[in-house]
Amino acid sequence: MxxxxxxxxxxxxxxxxxxxxxxxxxxxxxxxxxxxxxxxxxxxxxxxxxxxxxxxxxxxxxxxxxxxxxxxxxxxxxxxxxxxxxxxxxxxxxxxxxxxxxxxxxxxxxxxxxxxxxxxxxxxxxxxFARYFSEQGIRVGVSSWRRINDTSIPPMAKAAGNYLNSVLATQESKRHGFEESIMLDQEGNISEAPGENVFLVRDHSIYTPYIGNSALEGITRNTTFEIAANLGYTIVERPISRTELYMGDELFLTGTAAEIVGILSVDGHPVGDGREGQITRRIRQAYSRIVTAEEPRFSSWLTSVW
Ligand SMILES: Cc1ncc(COP(=O)(O)O)c(C=O)c1O
CATH class of the missing domain: 3.30.470.10 (Aminotransferase class 4, branched-chain amino acid transferase, N-terminal domain)
Structure with missing residues (x-):
């Protein structure tokens, strides 16, 4: 549009x-x-x-x-x-x-x-508006642009100016043939994507950076916590290093536009077997059922227009 x-x-x-x-x-x-x-x-x-x-x-x-x-x-x-x-x-x-x-x-x-x-x-x-990314998953690259941080431009406030940083990272990832980028915070830990939060699965546990790693308090991030709990998983917030992205069993992004989308490779390194992981799929499918009103348990999140 x-x-x-x-x-x-x-x-x-x-x-x-x-x-x-x-x-x-x-x-x-x-x-x-x-x-x-x-x-x-x-x-x-x-x-x-x-x-x-x-x-x-x-x-x-x-x-x-x-x-x-x-x-x-x-x-x-x-x-x-x-x-x-x-x-x-x-x-x-x-x-x-x-x-x-x-x-x-x-x-x-x-x-x-x-x-x-x-x-x-x-x-x-x-x-x-329909899909933002393919349901099959996306290839991402780690950006050379660091995420804005709380000592200069607070990432927790969703302000237009923040997105100049996101534009630079996105332009770079497209130049390199990726669908999306992941940015590091000032310390070199994983922060977030230009418009999404990042999740990592290792040995059946799910991790995501702290908000203090220069990330937005994503509403889909929060939804993912609830879905995971419902599926019997606990999500641990902790710093995630770049190297762990290369070692992860599964990686996915969450965001209103992107919804839940699996990451198939990072910087050309396949994630897991290079296909959407099982936990990612379960969370993505649950999310899709919730937003389309097929999960009565979560109906309080929906405002009906018609
Ligand atoms: C920088 C950034 N991080 C994360 C997200 C995900 O937030 P939400 O799930 O609330 O859409 C967005 C989208 O708004 C974003 O722009």
Missing amino acids: KTKGAEFIWLDGKFVKWEDAKVPIFTHALHYGTTIFEGIRAYSSMDNKLHVFRLAEHMERLHRSAQVYRINVNYSAKELCDATVELLRKNDIKESCYIRPLNFVGLHGIDLNVTLDSPTYCAIIVFP
């Missing part, structure tokens, strides 16, 4: 035609990346209903990201959840789609002293 995604965008409490949702060129966020945002998915189910996955958690994270930079959000998390559902209905969206809430500093001038009084825009954009 590069041009028009839906008929209407929600902009500061109003439904505005996609073509008419415009902001001034002097918008602060365009100059300095002072945007905090979210990425959410809604899934159509077998009975032709549409459910947004963990909508409240995403809107709450948006507010936490805003807190870090003291960027004002004029709408509560609950109001943004309601606006999202209304927007999906207004656009008559029945198919699986992506939802992008975006809150950014507007006409503040060129100075950098953003405060809670700086004017902000708040928008929600929706567009149809």
